[in-house]
Amino acid sequence: MAGLHMIRSYLSESEDSDTQDESKINRDEVPSSGKNLLQRFSVPESILSFKGTKHDEDVHDDPSQHDGRTRTFKHERGNWATLVYINYAGSNPIHSWLRKLPQQIAIKEDLKFYTEFHLSLTRCLVLKFHWIKSFVESLQKLCQSTGEIVVEFRDLKVYCNEERTRTFLGIRCEGRNKLLEQFVVNIDKILAEYQLPSFYEEASFHISILWCLGDVTEKLNAWLPTLNESLNSIYAEHFLHSFEVSKINCKIGNKMYTFPLKQRYT
Template identity: 50%
Template sequence: MAGLHLIKTYSSDSDEDKYDEEKEDDDKIVNKLALPASILSLKGDTCHEEVIDNPSDHDGRIRSFKHERGNWATLVYIDYTISDCLRTWMKSVLNELPIQGDIISSLHISLSRTLVLKFHWIESFVEGLKLLCRGFHQFVVQLTDVKVYCNEERTRTFLGIYCQDEDGTLKRLTEAIDCLLAEYQLPSFYKDISYHISFFWCLGDKQIYLKKILPSLTCSLNKFLAENMEDTYVHVKEIQCKIGNKCYSFELK
């Protein structure tokens, strides 16, 4: 249309007047159809802006995978409600440690790695996990000794209380969860599984320092458990799954 208007400029005065009127009408249409600047540039739209992780916002912790829109951090685990007495024992451990760190407030036994779940997988994954849990009976886990753990990136070190069950339900449950994860091409749990409740963490790989005091910590824990038998066993009645900020619970039969 712009090219045709340029040709009309070589016509009569009446044609020029007609051109001016048409141009004015075209400008009005263009103004009405113009997209908002926020859509054109996506500037300020938090749904489209890249999320840059700042370790200083998380006590120096570093994400193990990049945050991307549509990806949800996911973990399958057993929630553990700690007693006041055991919490007191954990805090007393701080005085024996050769390094600085913090006691973990929310405790659990992991049954999967921290996974990246696509948004459109969530509904079917949750349903699959729900059906899976219906096939397992409630069971009991025993707390035994203290061990040291380090994440794959060697950015954090943990102290944890090792857990075991007598009939192998933990292993069978983990294997079933791994089969479900395979359907979504997600990584299975670690090969050398050490079920545990992490209660202390610190930055960096500090295993060499903490391993030296594991015998004394285990001795202290065993003494505590002998005097507080009710804290020795964990009765597992349900399995939890956290996807993003949403938590799901699945009862065992």
Template identity: 40%
Template sequence: MLEDIQEVSQDVLADVIKDLHAIEDLHISLSRTVVLQHHHIDSFVESLRTTLEINARFSISLRRLHFYTNAERTRTFIALKVDNMHYDKVHKLMEKVDVVMTEYRLQRFYEEPSFHISFLWCLGDKVSVLNEYLDTLESAINVVLGESNAFSLFVKEINCKSGNKEFIFKLK
């Protein structure tokens, strides 16, 4: 379904933003990207595994469209935000990741996180342009979503990437 949302969004915005790119690695971030010393990777991963694998699987819904830029404002992202009803579930996982980050003296996640899945990106800061098309884009996406006006998914694992390695923590 996210592929359909990507496609309909690209169609709606085709005349406004020429170089919209689909994001292939769809995810909800629970931490910032950090540099981890090589000799800490194994113990860091084990700490995350111990902390995360005791958590139960859960469902979430993504509902509201939102536009983000990276810190340098060189890229804009189009995303669906985690529904307020499910925010606490994701926030609790983030807090557990933050504990591990603190143990390794790494930067914690944002004070007021906005959990979302970015599904398209483009170069530059295009937020003001996109805001002009927010209602049109939301209407087109809602047609794809159907009556619920939400995209639901079942969270059964947490992934951690370190260099070219990916570690998967299965929730119970």
């Protein structure tokens, strides 16, 4: 099986460098020994279809099916979109406050409100198929050696993606005693082994609560004083200043991994 993975990895990396589809390879140009090797070590369908999309199917981006959102990078076979993050379930007071937000923001853009919340610990990454196992093992090992993290809420902040195609409103967060920040530094060390980009140099941890298409940073910034005042009153009234993190989530393609942090002993 190790030889099979090496052959598949070699072919996958060749695709990336040449942007050439395997189906278009001119078999007449392959030496006879190479033809025999390809035939002898044909990759099982179970592996080729592992990522949940047929291996010979082109994936087309259709923004109309995703509220106008577009991919930030091209989909390619063997590449797996990856994100490491913390789930935030929210609380009744926060959910109640969110339901009233549409009446508090008077802009013409169509605002989309999240129903599930998370705090990103990496950028959206691209993992090669043959990196997944070792990456998951490294992340799991890091979590096993990291104690529970306490995330503290701060004010609201407006964010815009690098392509300026979407704007977000998020609750800014910080780790108590800088444990969250140190954890991300350790994740970055893992990413460096795969020459993947680290988290943002001036990281602003946040939980996005709404978004809209385009760059409307200036418009949303105008509403921040009012929104922060109402959110701060929720914090004070219900003592909602932080939440504890006991596990880390990692989504790789259509696969979800959950890693518990080291338990705190009393």
